[in-house]
Amino acid sequence: MKTLRLICIMGAESTGKTTLAQSLAAHFACPWVPEYLRHFCQQHARTPTREEQQDVLEMQHQAQLAAQAQAGQMASPFVFCDTAPLLTAIYSDYIFGDRSLYARARALHAGYALTLLLAPDIAWVADGLQRDGEQVRQPVTQMISRELGALALPVASIAGQGDGRFAAALQAVQAIQAGATCQ
Numbered sequence: 001m002k003t004l005r006l007i008c009i010m011g012a013e014s015t016g017k018t019t020l021a022q023s024l025a026a027h028f029a030c031p032w033v034p035e036y037l038r039h040f041c042q043q044h045a046r047t048p049t050r051e052e053q054q055d056v057l058e059m060q061h062q063a064q065l066a067a068q069a070q071a072g073q074m075a076s077p078f079v080f081c082d083t084a085p086l087l088t089a090i091y092s093d094y095i096f097g098d099r100s101l102y103a104r105a106r107a108l109h110a111g112y113a114l115t116l117l118l119a120p121d122i123a124w125v126a127d128g129l130q131r132d133g134e135q136v137r138q139p140v141t142q143m144i145s146r147e148l149g150a151l152a153l154p155v156a157s158i159a160g161q162g163d164g165r166f167a168a169a170l171q172a173v174q175a176i177q178a179g180a181t182c183q
Contacts, residue, residue: 005109006064007173008084010148011118012127012140016165020118023166024173030076031067036060052097056103057088061108067146077177078161084111084182090143095137098183102147109151114176116169117148119159 007024009017018035025032036059040048048056060083067079086109089101109115121139148155156172158165 001030002034004068004079005077005113005124005176006068006079007176008109008112008115008117009169010087010115010144012085012120012137012144013119014122014134014137015118015123017082020116020166020169021080021085023081024078024169025168027076028076028080028173029074030078031070031074031078032080033060033064033067033082035064036072037088043069044074050092052095053088053092053098053101057085060085060088070159077091078173081112084115086147087144090140092145094140094143098138105148106151110153113152114154114156116156116158116172117144117146118165119157121159122165124159 009021009090010026011017018038021032021034024030027132037048037056040052041061042057060116064081067081070076071079084105086105089099089105092098092101120141124137154176156169156175158168158172160168
């Protein structure tokens with residue numbers, strides 16, 4: 001029986017998380033978890049308020065649990081998560097100055113076998129309501145790096161364009177699959 005591993009794909013906005021999650025899921029024939037924030041923004045035609053951030057965090061986690069169940073039925077080796085509750089906590093801190101979500105998000109993040117941290121080195125693309133602008137990418141990336149460093153969990157930094165970006169991510173995932181460690 002294969003061990004199911006959760007792979008988290010994190011990065012500031014417009015760093016290619018969704019594209020990479022879909023590509024890796026297709027490559028390994030595994031489920032992927034879409035970003036709940038995108039669904040929220042489409043459904044409500046706005047971004048979440050400070051009071052709704054906890055629900056966004058929990059809905060991201062619930063979607064992940066559903067994908068894990070699906071992966072278990074398929075005997076998939078991985079579930080690729082297009083972001084994580086930790087990113088919701090980071091944005092809640094960045095936008096609202098609300099640090100209350102970190103404890104829950106950090107605890108949930110411990111369940112990932114690997115986090116792929118995407119560099120903000122690709123072109124920023126506007127994407128409706130959930131984009132704050134290119135100027136937030138660097139400070140948010142620093143916040144993500146700080147949090148991941150404090151958690152001391154396996155992280156692979158992913159940079160580059162197109163096929164090179166995918167190849168770097170693929171190599172990191174295959175290393176985890178082979179039992180190697182990242183950091």
